Amino acid sequence: MYLVAIRALKIQDLIHSSSRLKEVAGGSYLLGRYCSRISSRVADHVTAHDKGKYIFYRSSGGEVVAAFEHEKHAREFLRLMKEGYRRLFGRRVISSTTPIEVGDNGSGSLNELHRDLAIARYSGFAPTAQVQNPYVAICWSCGERPADRVLTDDSGSDEPTVHHFCLSCDLRSKSFEDYKSEVEQKLKGGFTTIPSGVDDLARHDRSGYVAYMISDGNSFGHFVREIPDLDGYKGFSEDLQETIDECLFSVLDDAKFLSNNQMAPMLPLMTGGDDLLVLFPARWGISMTLDFVARFEEAAKALGKYSNSVESLSMSAGVVICKQTLSHKTVHEIGEDVIKSAKYTSKRSGLSSALAFRVLAGSKYCDRDASNTNLATGCTCGGFRRSEIEEILAMRRELDDLSSSHRRRLKQCLSSHSPMLDSERERVLKLISERNEDTALKVREMMSHKPKSIFAVLEGWEYLESHRRNS
Structure with a gap:
């Protein structure tokens, strides 16, 4: 068997290259399909003539690792997968340079594969020229690739809006509903749909x-x-x-x-x-x-x-x-x-x-x-x-009854190490004590022993609620 691998680089940057959230989610879904379904179809295609065997060891998370019975099938698989990634996402993907022959137990071949991918990753790509032509429209969503289709949006306005899209962004947008359906099948807690x-x-x-x-x-x-x-x-x-x-x-x-x-x-x-x-x-x-x-x-x-x-x-x-x-x-x-x-x-x-x-x-x-x-x-x-x-x-x-003005003044005291704020800190604690002495004691203890934690409490005050009913 001959081991090969393909890995997408800077997946976060790739996913966020489009401007709309639906295309971000659709791009993630497309990358998953590329790793699972498309790779399986390509493997079937390259082994169809000789009826060669193959095994997938990983096909998710932007990485595909597979082993083929014949070296020529492994090389053809690499070529087609790299070309498919370029067409689908408009970018290049790194791969193992040559198929690695796997021994009886596969020992050592996995480490050799990771070294090959690391070399390819740090070798980088030769620079490519961006399209510069006044007669070529650039994709409205990603702003990177040439647009090859025009879509009209006639919702929400008297006059329809015309946008130019590249193939990749158009596919991402259309994939959102498929992605939504796939995620909704995994939901728990009685929920049936996602936003x-x-x-x-x-x-x-x-x-x-x-x-x-x-x-x-x-x-x-x-x-x-x-x-x-x-x-x-x-x-x-x-x-x-x-x-x-x-x-x-x-x-x-x-x-x-x-x-x-x-x-x-x-x-x-x-x-x-x-x-x-x-x-x-x-x-x-x-x-x-x-x-x-x-x-x-x-x-x-x-x-x-x-x-x-x-x-x-x-x-x-x-x-x-x-x-x-x-x-x-x-x-x-x-x-x-x-x-x-x-x-x-x-x-x-x-x-x-x-x-x-x-x-x-x-x-x-x-x-x-x-x-x-x-x-x-x-x-x-x-x-x-x-x-x-x-x-x-x-x-x-514990500090639920702190007023907004007291929180603001405490946060200002904690955000600076100036000795001049010590007196201001005492004034605020005195005001809190007049309202609730127990709360003032808790604040004083927290400021003495856990200043970083209480600052985080004050900074994220409105966003530190528990999603559990009984918490």
Whole structure:
């Protein structure tokens, strides 16, 4: 048997290259179909004449790993899959340079394959020229590729709107309904449908805010490299996807009371592999993300049987809470910074699950270091270990009767280390004590022992509600 692999690079950038959320979700669905259905059809095509055998070891998450009985079939499979990816997404994909012959037990071939992919990844591609022609229309959605079709939208206005689309963005848009149907079959908690757009989730918040969850596995690459054989790699790939789907949609079991209809308070935009992008209502985004991370950490213990790694699998997640009108491309850029904070915390705490969040007040934002607080635009809160986030949710419930003016003044005191604010801090605590002495004592203790946690409570005050009825 001859082993080959194809892997898509910068999947997040690929998915977010289109401008509308439906095309983001449709792009994720198309990538999944490329890995599973299209790869299977291509394998059938290249082996049809000689009746050669083949085995798929992985076909999800932007990666396809397969073994063919004949080397010529493996080479032809690589050629057709790379061409298909280029036509479907307008980009190139890395692959193993030559088919790798597999021994009797497959030992060593998997590591050799990963080394081949790593070389291809860091070798990069030769630059390609962008189309520059005044007579060629550029795609309205992605703004990158030449448009080859014209679509008319006659809804919501007196005059129809004409847009030019490239093949890839047109296919993504048309794939959304198929993606929606596929996701709705996995729903739990009595829900039967998912939102069609961000507006459906923004209705849960009086200010029109939503929560974007971006998640990524911790040291999954090291875990995979310690898998000793191809059969174990195949079993791990299949079980990992099932585990992630089960943990994500199980969050809905405790969320039935959030909605009085059959629409789930969740819109998965990107699934497959350990990279996820999911929309939640802003009020429960942090709580639902924490629930997902906790469920995965527990369920992933069963996956340890596939690898010789001594480290257990865990998940880091970043939550960006913002206005529904903020561009998903902008949210993606911010989310990359937020999840870095969670990843850093995870590594410092021995690769345990971690979470960070950022609340963006209004539709504007500015890039800055996480330690530099700007209350007008929000700051990154995190990262925190899973147990610390649970503690923050409990602190939020304990301080429920803090007034908005007291919260604002406390947050200003905590955001600066100036000695001049010590007197202001005491004045605020005195005012809180006049209203509720027990709350003042709790605040004083938290500020002394857990200033980072209480600042996170004050920063995310409106968005630290539990999605569980009895919490």
